[in-house]
Amino acid sequence: MPELPEVRTVCRYLNKAVKNKKIKNIYINLPKIIKNIDHNKFKEIVKGKKILKIFNVGKWIVFDIDNDYKILVHLRLEGKFRNILKGQNPKHDHIIFNFEDKTNLYFNDSRQFGTFHLLKGDYLNQKPLSLLGKEAQNTDVNWLHQKLSKKRIPIKTSLLDQKILVGLGNIYVNEVLWIEKIEPETPSNQITIKQLKKILKTSYEIMEKSYKLGGSTIDSYVALNSKEGLFQNFLNVHTKKDLPCSRCKEKILKKWVGGRGTYYCFKCQK
DNA sequence: CAGCGTGTTGAGGA
DNA sequence: TTCCTCAACACGCT
Incomplete structure (x- = not known):
């Protein structure tokens, strides 16, 4: 799916779909997707946070959540977000956000190449974003x-x-x-x-x-x-x-x- | 059945 | 050290 325009488009609609929602729970069906932190720790930190905004840095999608934390998502070749159940293959729903308003956001990736990182603080100067060139x-x-x-x-x-x-x-x-x-x-x-x-x-x-x-x-x-x-x-x-x-x-x-x-x-x- | 692929990283060779 | 190539990741589609 993603080159820069697609990533920007996804961010735009993620803002419409989940901005300002509070994460009540998160289900991690495929732990290896979470790259830089233990998935239980990831869950513990993310739970209860509110999504303030979503934006992109290069092809990375950045979820700005409370308390200085950022969730970084890279879609790689097949990763995609969905906010509905219809038309999905649940087999490939690897990460599921469950919000306080009872809506969900599904990260679905048939090839399992997509990645999640959790960064604290100065995220632009930490890997992987620190390695990136310019637009x-x-x-x-x-x-x-x-x-x-x-x-x-x-x-x-x-x-x-x-x-x-x-x-x-x-x-x-x-x-x-x-x-x-x-x-x-x-x-x-x-x-x-x-x-x-x-x-x-x-x-x-x-x-x-x-x-x-x-x-x-x-x-x-x-x-x-x-x-x-x-x-x-x-x-x-x-x-x-x-x-x-x-x-x-x-x-x-x-x-x-x-x-x-x-x-x-x-x-x-x- | 075999080949191909919108992305990136890391191993290993030069 | 730096530069570069290529396999690997895993699955669906042609």
């Missing part, structure tokens, strides 16, 4: 250029690295490189400042567009319960193998770059 619109192009100047790995791999930029995932990186006509395997240190400037701008624009699209085409029920409608419609290369490039009509190719499926137009992207 595209806050990134100084000279800083980025310097950062990439010693890297020979493919530009696509660098753009996916959350220690450099946060938010881009495989889908949007494929799209950004297609828009900017950059070959995905170009060594990072060969990308010019001018190109980096455009990469940052395009990354920001594509994620804004996706966020707004997500916001306008789904309601809260869907946002919390499905990944429908977020991606489709405006993708140019991702999953378009063998289809004609919408710019030059050449066949879109697929290859592996850094272990990830990479779609590109060999004619446009040099």
